[in-house]
Amino acid sequence: MVRRGDGHGRARRPRLPGVPGDRGGDPGTGRGGRRRPGLPRRDPAGRGEGRRGRWTGSRRGRVGRIHRRGAGEGVRRSRPDQLAREGVPHRHRAPRGLILCKHQTRLQSLPVPRSDAPNRALVIGSLLTLWIVWGSTYLALRWALEGFPPMLLNGIRFLFAGGALYLLIRRRFRATRAQMRNSFMAGGLMLFGGVGMVTMAEHHGIGSAVAATAIAVTPVWIGVASGLFGEWPGKREWVGLAIGLAGTVILGMEGDFQASPVGLAYILAAPIIWSFASVWGTKLDVPADPLSNTAVQLTAGGVVMTLVGLLTGESITAMPSARAWWALAYLAIVGSLLAYTAYIYLMHTVRPSLATSYAYVNPVVAVFLGVTLGGEKLSGAIYMALPLILVAIALVATAPAKQEAPRLEPEPAEQPA
Structure with missing residues (x-):
């Protein structure tokens, strides 16, 4: 057949059964049957199926x-x-x-294999950082307190560390408002209740070695804090908790604690608040990037402790000594920016018992530095309490993990194509 008016004798395309004609209208085109060249024809039977x-x-x-x-x-x-x-x-x-x-x-929904295993070198490096650096921060705190009040000291320290970390990662910083709020609350509570209480204890006369030994019960309180969120310790952890409390009671016989009951109250509250905030922070919706999460938490700790210091009337009345400035720089850069980032990374990638294993080594490092560099004198109580606390930590950290019963879910039926 030849269509009239074409002028060049183009053959007319025959109609196919079941196919809308050229002028009959095609539901897939929406243009009255005329379709632009190269566009696909839609399936009329599939309308409304997305x-x-x-x-x-x-x-x-x-x-x-x-x-x-x-x-x-x-x-x-x-x-x-x-x-x-x-x-x-x-x-x-x-x-x-x-x-x-x-x-x-369906092709796009095929699973893509990926590995969620943490970087082993990063884990080992983070553990070594916590073991050595945080063991030395107790003596650095004592030296920094020679020229700075306790809360303003930590406020300056954490504001500097949080701001510096944000400047380093500002291009990759990713966090929603809700995530920043959650991270701010967890970080503010953790740093104020943990580091702030330790600093106040040393400010009231508690030695660095004694403070580190008292903080060594942190893994035991981590187990209790996990129980408050639905993962109660087993029998072995309860035995470790009892031994750890016994070691803490013996440690209370140390001369520093007897001379400063206020310092004793601060040092006993520090590991409890720190442990609760650490476990609570893992249950919240916080930034997925550990560095972004750390930057928000460090800034939160700095803001909270600066406000507390100003509200309680703290001020720097004289120029701090060079040793106090060097101690502050060490606490801000090494103790906060480096070590706290390693701690947040471990808490979100490995077991809490492994992340808090720094409690094994920190007392040993702190006692060695306090006696050799700080000139601290210790009585026999600390040498009796330290082995008990280390045994308690070992029982809690090496306890077998509870096996959850597998949940059987019905396999979803395959939808027709």
């Missing part, structure tokens, strides 16, 4: 339809004569000049 009921494709290819044989088995293209033998209606065949696939949604 992306799964539509044909999609590109301009290149051959006539045919893509069949999905199964997960991971690839695809094949059917020839028009094969489609006719299979009884596939014309409306389900691909338009000429297109490669089409109706199963894009």
